[in-house]
Amino acid sequence: MGPDRRWLRRSGAGAGLLLATLACMLVPPATAQPSRPERALRADGHVYFIGELVPEYALPHAGLPSLEELQEFQFELGRTVDGYVAPREGVQTTRFRLSHLTYAPTQRIYASGLRHINEQIVHWLNGHGLRGVRVRPHPDDIEPGSNRDLRGRDQTALRLLITLGSQGPQAQWKIIAASADGPVYMIDQIIPQYAEHHRDHPHLAELERAEFELGRTADGYVAPRPGVRSIHFQLRQLAAAPAQRIYASGLRSLNEQIVAWLNARGLAGVFVRPHEEDIDPETNDDLRPPSRPALRILIWTGRVQEMRTFASGERVPEDERVDHPVHERIKDRSPIKPGAVRGMDLVQGQVLDAYVARLNRHPGRRVDVALSPGRDAGGVNLDYLISENKPWSVHAGWNNAGTDQTTDSRQRFGFTHTQLTGRDDILRLDYLTGNFDEVNAFVGSYEAPFPGSERLRWRVHGATHEFDSSVLGFPGRHYKGDQWGFGAELMANVFQRGELFIDLVAGLRWQDIEVDNPFAFDKAKDNFLLPRVGLRLEQRSATSSLFADLMFEGNSESLSGNDPDDPSKQGGLGRLDPDGDWVVMRWDTSFSSYLEPLLDPAAWADPTTPESSTLAHEIALLFRGQYAFDRRLIPQEERIAGGFYSVRGYPQATAAGDSVFIGSLEYRFHVPQIFGIQREPTQLPVIGEFRYARPRVYGQPDWDFILRAFVDGARVVQSDRASFEENQTLLSVGFGAEVRLWRNVFGRFDLGVALRDALDVDAGDTEAHFSVTTVY
Known part of the structure; x- marks a missing residue:
């Protein structure tokens, strides 16, 4: 037994290492050297990393041939540049003893080679007078039928199970210790x-x-x-x-x-x-x-004697990687500390994993843990391995998600800093415009943890923007306006299980709206004080992500001082007969997962089979919307459907309603994942090193090319519907493509086909959506 070392991994030496290590113990080959190096074939099956072959009887008995003798029996295998296989014509053969493997580096032995070893063991036992012999890898090591490797990643010994026929004397043997x-x-x-x-x-x-x-x-x-x-x-x-x-x-x-x-x-x-x-x-x-x-x-039991931080990424200079001051907060808040601080030195895996999961919620940061033996018995060194991107970024983007009444083009410019003062505080600033003319909006927010708490955060936000009735889903009413507002939120993590988090969110926002409506009074203006409360769920892993947001928000006529019957106030903001008191339930749920770990988790988790350990196929589901409890909302609080980010195949803001239900199902195919393994990067002019394929199993290339197919749908419902208002159903299908270069350039194209008629849209009409984003 040894300490629990989660940093240990199976070391796989190449077949070439065997030549140097075993040269002194191998019998000369039985066949001539081939004229060129031979490769393993697909028919040779799976490859296994093996450092020792351990034969054992299923029913031991003192009268059975000694396994020590079997360890010294000479076997024969074919040697290729990829590993050892069953002997065949044109492949150099090597003779060796099972005991040799114990003193050599870990070897690559294919399934055909293992089958040949088993057959030779059967012949050896037949020569000792045993019949009905069967030899196979232990079912706890290699799964029968699928040949999947079930051993742990740090386990290289492979057991060979020997069973005898029931018609022989074995049926009467008593089972004894071996x-x-x-x-x-x-x-x-x-x-x-x-x-x-x-x-x-x-x-x-x-x-x-x-x-x-x-x-x-x-x-x-x-x-x-x-x-x-x-x-x-x-x-x-x-x-x-x-x-x-x-x-x-x-x-x-x-x-x-x-x-x-x-x-x-x-x-x-x-x-x-x-x-x-x-x-x-x-x-x-x-x-x-x-x-x-x-x-x-x-x-x-492991007790922390020393704790360190090791940095990687763009935030910390290379010569200051160990115990950098910016990571002191991670050490200070660690639930496990050296020196028996309040009895907190005991290595409790679940507590440590939960802390790391909380650290990994912060954008642009990935934290892992390594445990290594300490200087004393039972002592452990605890190391936090912290990988971080550059904390600040600027971005610029363009898309054609505008409306015909304003501009088709939209531009977005922004700045984000995820460590503004070095205490996990985040600043976001964005400017959105339609060709710097028709539509302009500024959005900003700042959030930070409360001092002394990693589970309670606060956030302030503000926004101001101009709008046109077409942006709100009313293309035929021809009014314009502007609004501004600010608010604050508290976010408390109230539940955690591993990487699953549930947060309680409570907030309040102030909204000032002004509308210039030429068909009514010259102007209407009103203010709204909108409290909100809800829950937020989040779970992210390397192969899937789940996000769900459920919020309740409402307005009180008496609290805000609104007058829905006054056309110069709430009654003139763009919709007839709005309710003064209302509550709306809003939700936003998304789930995405790669399919390989779901359909065949054992094959995907096997690092010796790169062809099955890919992340090429992904499924994504989305369901979002709002329910107004039969209340008529002002246009600024209604939800729109149609466009690039809701129902593709329809123009932007085709429909708007009080209660809206939007869903999407999407399949994504990540093309570079099928290119195999690229050990060394390609040298490209100007660019330099570029990895077009994965550098290793579970690694990521420098780019991604995603092909997608989707189905989108929405149901739009008007509360207390007027004679000129309609409930609408939107449904579309389509396909698209997306290119990502490093983390800096993103380009996307989606083509949707409408399946149902809507305002100014006939079934069969198509809508093309484009977007380009650059990040520095």
């Missing part, structure tokens, strides 16, 4: 002990009541394995029974189960072994006197 089970110990009680006391340790009484599993053979207890009957027991039950024979493999399995039990209770960096005064940790000799068959089990 030599691989190690020495046997007489034990009448197992006493777990913490190496050091900590107030946050789970009680040992709970551990003694936990259920564990061992395999029972005719001569003692061993680690559970196929063909051996398992028994389940509690540690406290051993004290009430006679002394038992427990083999070293059984003790190792018990230690692993204790580690898993503590991991499940949030502890990381756990190390478990027999007390060194009871069993020698080097020789496994039993040091207990015959009069004391009780065995003490020592438990070390």
